[in-house]
Amino acid sequence: MIKGIALGVAGLAAALTTALPVTAQEAVKIGLILPMTGPFASTGRQVSAGAKAYMAAKGDTVAGKKIELVIRDDGGVADQTRRIAQELVVNDGAKVLAGFGLTPLAMAVAPVATQAKIPTVVMAAGTAAITKASPFITRTSGTLPQYSMPVGTWASQNGIKKVVTLVSDYGPGIDAEKWFSKEFKAKGGEVVEAVRVPLQNPDFAPFLQRVRDAKPDAVFVFLPSGVGALFMKQFSDRGLPEAGIKLIATGDVTDDDILNSMGKPAIGTITGHFYATAHESPENKAYVEVFKKVNNDMRPNFMSVGGYDGMALIYNALEKTKGDATGPAFMEAVKGLSWTSPRGPVSIDPDTRDIIQNIYIREVKDVGGELQNVEIQTFANLKDPEKAEAK
Amino acid sequence: MLTILFDGIAYGMLLFILACGLTVTLGLMNFINLAHGAFAMAGGYITVVLMNRYGISFYWCLPASFLVTAILGLVLERTLYQWLYKADHLDQVLFSIGIVFMSVAGADYFMGGQQQLINLPPELSGRMDVLGVGIGRYRLFTVVVCSLLAIALQLILSKTRFGSRLRAAVDDRRVAMGLGINVPLVFALTFAFGSGLAGLGGAMGAEILGLDPNFPLKFMIYFLIVVSVGGTSTVSGPFLAAMLLGIADVAGKYYVPAIGPFVIYALMIVMLILRPNGLFSRGIGR
Numbered sequence: 001m002i003k004g005i006a007l008g009v010a011g012l013a014a015a016l017t018t019a020l021p022v023t024a025q026e027a028v029k030i031g032l033i034l035p036m037t038g039p040f041a042s043t044g045r046q047v048s049a050g051a052k053a054y055m056a057a058k059g060d061t062v063a064g065k066k067i068e069l070v071i072r073d074d075g076g077v078a079d080q081t082r083r084i085a086q087e088l089v090v091n092d093g094a095k096v097l098a099g100f101g102l103t104p105l106a107m108a109v110a111p112v113a114t115q116a117k118i119p120t121v122v123m124a125a126g127t128a129a130i131t132k133a134s135p136f137i138t139r140t141s142g143t144l145p146q147y148s149m150p151v152g153t154w155a156s157q158n159g160i161k162k163v164v165t166l167v168s169d170y171g172p173g174i175d176a177e178k179w180f181s182k183e184f185k186a187k188g189g190e191v192v193e194a195v196r197v198p199l200q201n202p203d204f205a206p207f208l209q210r211v212r213d214a215k216p217d218a219v220f221v222f223l224p225s226g227v228g229a230l231f232m233k234q235f236s237d238r239g240l241p242e243a244g245i246k247l248i249a250t251g252d253v254t255d256d257d258i259l260n261s262m263g264k265p266a267i268g269t270i271t272g273h274f275y276a277t278a279h280e281s282p283e284n285k286a287y288v289e290v291f292k293k294v295n296n297d298m299r300p301n302f303m304s305v306g307g308y309d310g311m312a313l314i315y316n317a318l319e320k321t322k323g324d325a326t327g328p329a330f331m332e333a334v335k336g337l338s339w340t341s342p343r344g345p346v347s348i349d350p351d352t353r354d355i356i357q358n359i360y361i362r363e364v365k366d367v368g369g370e371l372q373n374v375e376i377q378t379f380a381n382l383k384d385p386e387k388a389e390a391k
Numbered sequence: 392m393l394t395i396l397f398d399g400i401a402y403g404m405l406l407f408i409l410a411c412g413l414t415v416t417l418g419l420m421n422f423i424n425l426a427h428g429a430f431a432m433a434g435g436y437i438t439v440v441l442m443n444r445y446g447i448s449f450y451w452c453l454p455a456s457f458l459v460t461a462i463l464g465l466v467l468e469r470t471l472y473q474w475l476y477k478a479d480h481l482d483q484v485l486f487s488i489g490i491v492f493m494s495v496a497g498a499d500y501f502m503g504g505q506q507q508l509i510n511l512p513p514e515l516s517g518r519m520d521v522l523g524v525g526i527g528r529y530r531l532f533t534v535v536v537c538s539l540l541a542i543a544l545q546l547i548l549s550k551t552r553f554g555s556r557l558r559a560a561v562d563d564r565r566v567a568m569g570l571g572i573n574v575p576l577v578f579a580l581t582f583a584f585g586s587g588l589a590g591l592g593g594a595m596g597a598e599i600l601g602l603d604p605n606f607p608l609k610f611m612i613y614f615l616i617v618v619s620v621g622g623t624s625t626v627s628g629p630f631l632a633a634m635l636l637g638i639a640d641v642a643g644k645y646y647v648p649a650i651g652p653f654v655i656y657a658l659m660i661v662m663l664i665l666r667p668n669g670l671f672s673r674g675i676g677r
């Protein structure tokens with residue numbers, strides 16, 4: 001009996017202490033959900049490093065509110081992402097959700113965002129359709145159609161007539177294949193073959209041999225970054241460069257995080273993407289400096305910029321709403337927001353809540369002993385073509 | 392398409408080296424060791440660390456990764472595995488899958504989640520044309536090393552005293568002990584040797600298969616297919632099975648890319664229906 005009462009009192013006390021701080025503090029909690037372990041851990045590492053770099057550079061208060069970053073690991077598993085999102089919103093009182101390393105993870109959170117009216121900032125996942133899943137989703141990375149299409153334009157302008165496409169067989173890969181081919185064909189090119197590689201693929205030998213035997217001018221590739229590096233080595237080992245086949249790809253393949261360890265075979269690869277560590281601008285110089293300082297000399301890649309700009313978007317929107325982080329007000333502020341990112345000028349499309357940005361065509365070169373993606377052409381202010389077309 | 396055939400053989404050889412250690416533990420010692428891939432991964436990481444951090448030649452890394460993983464295997468066998476020899480298979484599976492997850496998390500913690508890359512010595516990279524057939528130098532190297540290993544393995548098992556002791560210990564543990572064979576020692580050495588082979592396979596495979604913390608999970612299925620198709624009572628069974636799977640996988644992906652990934656599974660099902668105990672089973676279900 002006494003034990004029962006004691007338990008009851010303890011429970012009440014616990015309830016009081018957990019209930020109080022949420023209302024008492026003038027803080028905006030941001031729940032950053034990322035794959036920090038598992039096969040996509042490098043995504044989580046880079047995005048969170050970018051977000052931390054932003055807070056290190058700009059401080060942790062905006063519009064009189066203290067910003068608190070809570071990083072949670074979903075291991076790259078969609079049902080985990082969803083559970084963590086619910087916990088963050090219901091138990092921890094998170095006002096904004098952010099992160100999301102892969103398309104399925106972002107998709108899993110969309111219903112939570114809609115029901116709880118929680119602003120959700122996608123910092124990495126790249127399938128075009130994500131922002132359509134909920135009116136509370138916005139994005140600071142980019143979409144695959146957005147950066148595969150310009151590669152098609154570039155190829156057709158640079159004497160490439162016949163192409164084989166080779167992509168990973170899942171959402172983003174199919175997006176990349178579709179939009180590259182569409183643009184390339186519209187400009188008079190010919191896609192002789194479209195090869196899809198299983199996501200869990202141990203050896204590229206048969207696919208590469210197929211590409212070689214089709215004798216195209218170039219092969220267009222989308223693969224997630226880690227696998228991309230492996231592909232690159234086998235590409236040169238099989239003598240495709242000597243056979244006169246050029247490698248053109250999305251920037252995922254020459255990910256700045258591991259580009260340097262790819263060595264010689266990578267040199268000369270042409271890729272299209274929204275950010276390169278070597279991008280020349282004062283903003284980027286400052287960014288790389290602060291990033292390396294905060295994250296003990298790590299090299300920032302495009303994912304980190306997604307994280308950095310995600311925080312920039314949250315700060316800017318809160319500034320505009322004077323600290324109001326409720327869903328409808330926040331999302332209204334997000335629409336049409338524009339700022340200068342390390343990657344160049346960016347803005348949020350008021351119609352689709354997706355990012356409008358420059359896409360750069362880059363070539364891998366040896367710059368002072370380090371391999372870098374050096375920009376050679378710019379396609380300014382591109383919208384996501386998939387949603388632009390749908391309208 | 393001799394190039395495709397050659398690529399298939401090289402890939403099959405690699406699968407064989409990776410999986411034959413598992414044949415030994417599973418078939419000869421009757422222990423289900425799902426953590427086999429973890430030893431392969433360890434071998435891979437040892438090579439990466441030795442090459443990239445200490446600049447040691449790739450040729451020295453191979454024996455080093457064999458030795459270190461063999462010692463690692465020996466230590467684990469003495470401290471953990473030996474207590475489970477008599478446990479039922481479910482316990483063994485749970486135990487070894489636990490080790491897999493710990494190794495995945497450990498590799499992620501110490502080495503990071505990214506794909507590890509090694510730079511081969513120049514004489515091993517690139518390809519050459521032999522009578523019009525394009526042959527990758529590194530794949531040729533893999534084929535040569537793996538064939539030598541396969542032959543050596545077969546000879547050790549069938550011709551040496553250690554081999555006959557091992558076979559005796561497996562066939563009837565009690566009688567073997569009664570004859571004065573030190574069965575625990577034989578098993579420990581065999582386990583260490585099998586782990587070492589996995590480590591060597593991981594080191595050689597880093598270039599072709601890639602290496603990241605999920606290696607043991609990614610390749611577990613391939614190991615198990617090789618062992619189940621090949622049967623577990625000989626070395627030549629898994630060897631042929633690995634060859635068959637390697638060639639079928641590569642050829643399937645080349646000729647019918649749309650259904651390429653399914654070819655080996657289809658093949659496995661057919662093989663298991665025709666020869667449920669493996670290609671060269673002795674005809675007795677263990």
